[in-house]
Amino acid sequence: MPGYERILVASSKGGVGKSTAALGLAAEFARLGKRSLLLDLDVTSRSLDLLTGCADNALFTFADLLSGTSPETTVTRPFPSLPGLMLLPAPASRRLAELEEERGTSAADLIREGLDKILAWEGFDILVCDTGGGLDLACAAAPYFPFILVAAEQSQTSIRAAEYAASRLERCGGRAIRLCVCAFDLSAVKKEKRAGVIEMIDASSLQCVGVIPFDPRLQKIQDAGQLPPRKSPVTAACRNIARRLMGYDVRLFDGIPALSRRRRLAL
Numbered sequence: 001m002p003g004y005e006r007i008l009v010a011s012s013k014g015g016v017g018k019s020t021a022a023l024g025l026a027a028e029f030a031r032l033g034k035r036s037l038l039l040d041l042d043v044t045s046r047s048l049d050l051l052t053g054c055a056d057n058a059l060f061t062f063a064d065l066l067s068g069t070s071p072e073t074t075v076t077r078p079f080p081s082l083p084g085l086m087l088l089p090a091p092a093s094r095r096l097a098e099l100e101e102e103r104g105t106s107a108a109d110l111i112r113e114g115l116d117k118i119l120a121w122e123g124f125d126i127l128v129c130d131t132g133g134g135l136d137l138a139c140a141a142a143p144y145f146p147f148i149l150v151a152a153e154q155s156q157t158s159i160r161a162a163e164y165a166a167s168r169l170e171r172c173g174g175r176a177i178r179l180c181v182c183a184f185d186l187s188a189v190k191k192e193k194r195a196g197v198i199e200m201i202d203a204s205s206l207q208c209v210g211v212i213p214f215d216p217r218l219q220k221i222q223d224a225g226q227l228p229p230r231k232s233p234v235t236a237a238c239r240n241i242a243r244r245l246m247g248y249d250v251r252l253f254d255g256i257p258a259l260s261r262r263r264r265l266a267l
C-alpha cells in the first residue's frame with residue numbers, strides 16, 4: 001500500500017488506545033526489519049517515553065530538534081533487544097509554549113518545522129506518529145502523512161468521534177484515513193451487549209485496518225515500560241496491521257486465537 005511508510009495515529013477522543021497502537025505498530029515494523037521511528041506529538045499527555053521505559057534516559061525531545069539538534073542525536077533507542085525501534089519523545093508543553101513565544105509562531109508551525117527536519121533525515125524507513133486527544137496538532141501534521149489511522153474504542157460514541165476526526169483530518173489534507181478498533185473486549189459483546197466488530201465497521205464510513213484486542217495484562221506491562229510480549233494479542237494485532245499496510249493479505253484475526261476461535265461472537 002503506497003504511503004504506509006508514514007503513519008499518523010489520531011483521535012478526537014482521549015484514552016482510546018492511540019499510544020498503545022502507535023507503539024505496537026512501530027515495534028512490529030522494527031521486528032519486520034525496518035528502521036522504525038516512533039514520534040510522540042502528544043504534547044499534553046506525552047506517554048511514549050514512559051511506555052518504553054526510557055523517561056529517565058531519553059535526553060532529547062522534539063523541542064531539541066526544533067532548537068537545532070540533529071535528528072540522529074535526538075532519537076533514543078529504548079529497547080536494546082529491538083535496535084530497529086527508535087523514539088523521539090514529545091516536547092514538554094511548557095517548552096513548546098516557550099518556543100512559540102521566542103519565535104512568535106504557533107505550535108502548529110513548530111510541528112510542521114520539526115516534521116520537515118525529520119523527513120529530510122534518511123535514518124529511518126517507517127515513521128509512526130502518535131498524537132493527543134483533540135485534533136489541532138494532528139491536523140497540522142496530517143498533510144505529512146499519506147496514511148492516517150483513527151483509533152476508536154468499542155462503543156458507538158467512539159465510532160462517531162472517529163467519524164468526526166476523519167472528516168476534520170480530511171479537511172486538513174489527510175488522505176488515506178482508516179479505522180483501528182482498540183481494546184476490543186470479546187467478553188463484553190455478550191455480557192454487556194457492547195458492539196461486535198461488524199457492528200462497528202457498519203457504523204463507520206471508514207475502512208477498518210485492524211482490531212486490537214483488550215489484553216488485561218497490558219496495563220501492568222506498560223507500567224513497567226515494557227513492550228507487550230510476542231504472545232500478547234496486542235502484538236499479534238499490531239503485526240497484522242503492519243503486514244496489511246505493507247501489502248500482505250492478512251486476515252483480521254490471524255494469530256489471535258482468542259478471537260479467531262470465537263470469530264462468530266466477535267463479529
Ligand SMILES: Nc1ncnc2c1ncn2[C@@H]1O[C@H](COP(=O)(O)OP(=O)(O)OP(=O)(O)O)[C@@H](O)[C@H]1O
Pocket residue numbers: 011013014015016017018019020021042045047131132133151182183184212213214215216218219222234
Ligand atoms: N488493547 C488494550 N488492552 C488493554 N488495555 C488497553 C489496550 N489499549 C489501551 N489500553 C489501556 O487504555 C488506556 C489508554 O490507552 P492509550 O494510552 O494507548 O490511549 P491514548 O488514546 O493514547 O490516550 P491519550 O488520549 O490519553 O493519549 C491505557 O491505560 C492502556 O493501558
Ligand SMILES: [Mg+2]
Pocket residue numbers: 018019020042045047130131132
Ligand atoms: Mg496517548
